[in-house]
Amino acid sequence: MIRSSAVEMASALAKGEITSVALTQLHFDRIASVDTDVHAFLHLDTDGALAQAAAVDAKRAKGEKLSPLAGIPLALKDVLVQKGIPTTCGSKILEGWRPPYDSTVVTNLKNNDIIILGKTNMDEFAMGSSTENSAYGPTHNPWDLSRIPGGSGGGSAAALAAFEAPLAIGTDTGGSIRQPAAVTGTVGVKPTYGGVSRYGLVAFSSSLDQAGPCARTVLDTALLHEAIAGHDPRDSTSINAPVPNVVAAAKSGDVKGMKIGVVKELNGDGYQPGVRARFDESLELLAKAGAEIVEVSCPNFEYALAAYYLIAPSECSSNLARFDAMRYGLRVGDVDGASAEEVMNLTREVGFGREVKRRIILGTYALSSGYYDAYYGSAQKVRTLITQDFTSAFTKADVLVSPTCPTTAFKIGEKSNDPLAMYLNDIATIPVNMAGIGGMSLPSGVADEDGLPVGFQIMSPVMKDERMYLVGAALEAALLSKWGAPILSKAPSLGGLA
Amino acid sequence: MSSLSRDEVANLARLARIEMSEEELVNLASEFTVILEAVARVQEVASADVAPTSHPLPLRNVFRPDVTKPSLTPEEALSGAPASEEQRFRVPQILGEEA
Numbered sequence: 001m002i003r004s005s006a007v008e009m010a011s012a013l014a015k016g017e018i019t020s021v022a023l024t025q026l027h028f029d030r031i032a033s034v035d036t037d038v039h040a041f042l043h044l045d046t047d048g049a050l051a052q053a054a055a056v057d058a059k060r061a062k063g064e065k066l067s068p069l070a071g072i073p074l075a076l077k078d079v080l081v082q083k084g085i086p087t088t089c090g091s092k093i094l095e096g097w098r099p100p101y102d103s104t105v106v107t108n109l110k111n112n113d114i115i116i117l118g119k120t121n122m123d124e125f126a127m128g129s130s131t132e133n134s135a136y137g138p139t140h141n142p143w144d145l146s147r148i149p150g151g152s153g154g155g156s157a158a159a160l161a162a163f164e165a166p167l168a169i170g171t172d173t174g175g176s177i178r179q180p181a182a183v184t185g186t187v188g189v190k191p192t193y194g195g196v197s198r199y200g201l202v203a204f205s206s207s208l209d210q211a212g213p214c215a216r217t218v219l220d221t222a223l224l225h226e227a228i229a230g231h232d233p234r235d236s237t238s239i240n241a242p243v244p245n246v247v248a249a250a251k252s253g254d255v256k257g258m259k260i261g262v263v264k265e266l267n268g269d270g271y272q273p274g275v276r277a278r279f280d281e282s283l284e285l286l287a288k289a290g291a292e293i294v295e296v297s298c299p300n301f302e303y304a305l306a307a308y309y310l311i312a313p314s315e316c317s318s319n320l321a322r323f324d325a326m327r328y329g330l331r332v333g334d335v336d337g338a339s340a341e342e343v344m345n346l347t348r349e350v351g352f353g354r355e356v357k358r359r360i361i362l363g364t365y366a367l368s369s370g371y372y373d374a375y376y377g378s379a380q381k382v383r384t385l386i387t388q389d390f391t392s393a394f395t396k397a398d399v400l401v402s403p404t405c406p407t408t409a410f411k412i413g414e415k416s417n418d419p420l421a422m423y424l425n426d427i428a429t430i431p432v433n434m435a436g437i438g439g440m441s442l443p444s445g446v447a448d449e450d451g452l453p454v455g456f457q458i459m460s461p462v463m464k465d466e467r468m469y470l471v472g473a474a475l476e477a478a479l480l481s482k483w484g485a486p487i488l489s490k491a492p493s494l495g496g497l498a
Numbered sequence: 499m500s501s502l503s504r505d506e507v508a509n510l511a512r513l514a515r516i517e518m519s520e521e522e523l524v525n526l527a528s529e530f531t532v533i534l535e536a537v538a539r540v541q542e543v544a545s546a547d548v549a550p551t552s553h554p555l556p557l558r559n560v561f562r563p564d565v566t567k568p569s570l571t572p573e574e575a576l577s578g579a580p581a582s583e584e585q586r587f588r589v590p591q592i593l594g595e596e597a
């Protein structure tokens with residue numbers, strides 16, 4: 001059962017073949033058997049989840065009308081607050097903190113009766129591409145435990161790939177949903193910026209952060225997308241418009257006559273041969289399904305990475321100022337006679353990890369007078385150019401596509417001492433965040449040279465998120481009939497029989 | 499311009515309120531030489547005629563009716579405080595006055 005899709009689980013629940021309590025317990029059993037190796041979770045809310053599941057079972061027994069994902073378990077990235085449940089953002093500075101309120105994403109999950117199993121591991125404050133920057137130790141890729149599961153949402157993606165949960169929530173500032181999805185053989189969507197509320201999402205880079213759905217199939221992802229999306233008056237950047245019809249698109253998968261634009265700049269040199277091979281094969285399958293493949297050029301994308309590593313650190317240096325040891329979280333050095341400033345300095349020294357400090361200092365520099373125009377100001381101009389590239393490309397194509405990342409999962413430790421090499425993982429995912437558009441990654445197979453999963457990225461214009469689901473569903477169906485089984489069936493089974 | 503000295507990093511750390519060891523300062527300074535060289539590439543295309551974008555959406559003020567709604571109780575608001583006293587956050591000395 002735990003290897004089924006959420007849709008299949010929902011159908012079993014509806015038919016009375018299993019209860020939500022039993023389904024939830026099966027997932028806790030699975031977690032108990034494999035998470036010592038995978039380390040996807042930082043915290044499990046066993047009692048809360050089972051109580052929530054019992055309540056859903058009671059509603060169902062009474063014949064109440066339930067949402068499509070009612071009773072299905074989910075893994076929540078530890079950057080979204082849930083009332084009374086520890087929220088660390090992978091940082092020591094928040095160790096033991098229990099937020100006094102629910103994020104809107106959590107409220108929406110609860111309103112849809114989706115069962116929250118626990119909080120998943122991540123790079124500290126979502127800064128990283130490997131989950132190695134978590135203060136609580138790395139998460140391991142279920143495909144090969146010596147490899148990274150991507151980041152920052154490596155815990156959520158690994159939980160899906162290890163069958164610890166059929167649904168998960170991630171957040172994506174520069175690729176933190178899509179790159180983990182790519183390297184674990186799962187599906188992840190970064191919705192249009194403003195499509196899902198950021199209320200209660202601990203901010204890293206406010207103009208780029210976006211929460212989104214993760215799952216093992218395109219339709220499951222769409223159902224979760226619909227459950228969490230929508231206007232929220234508590235987020236001033238929330239878009240006040242109907243949620244794009246992503247579920248209908250995922251069910252249809254009809255790409256006949258659609259124009260799919262291949263971004264010339266997001267391929268070629270620097271992309272692993274197996275990544276390129278799977279990408280080309282996916283294009284052929286989409287062409288066979290009736291789509292027209294065209295090439296588009298986005299010449300300013302080559303500056304996206306540089307602009308991102310100025311904008312995101314600048315915003316982070318400001319956002320993370322709130323961790324000041326005064327109102328919540330860690331406080332160090334509060335001895336008689338110590339000043340507030342000394343306590344802040346010591347707390348932030350002890351509480352923040354290396355990458356977080358690196359980015360705070362970089363952002364402080366980029367925003368300092370005398371350098372502002374040269375760095376942050378120039379990066380903002382590049383952001384304009386990237387958005388213009390997208391606008392122009394979307395006049396030639398309905399969606400744009402590329403490999404999600406240049407390589408398959410690398411070894412834990414391989415890049416941890418080379419920040420620039422690590423940053424390059426996000427080269428194909430960052431432009432989407434800069435322009436605030438939608439992006440999806442779904443599995444396109446495994447690379448011949450290493451047998452590890454490869455991601456296919458689909459990008460859609462602002463609030464046209466349904467287009468990625470159309471293309472994703474078409475490709476998923478074509479690949480499934482080619483492989484005969486979902487890609488995760490090729491992954492090694494962990495912890496004995498599932 | 500694309501490099502930072504140990505002293506410049508120390509000044510930034512002071513501005514960002516992070517105590518740093520000598521080793522951290524030296525390491526960061528050397529890493530920054532590489533990182534700044536890479537990010538400085540934005541200057542190649544950031545000409546005067548390009549308008550800056552700070553945000554993907556056109557931002558405007560959002561208003562709501564001025565109606566009181568339930569909010570956190572003082573106990574909830576203080577639930578994560580490292581120290582509290584009389585329904586307030588207790589913080590270390592802020593001004594440099596004598597004790």
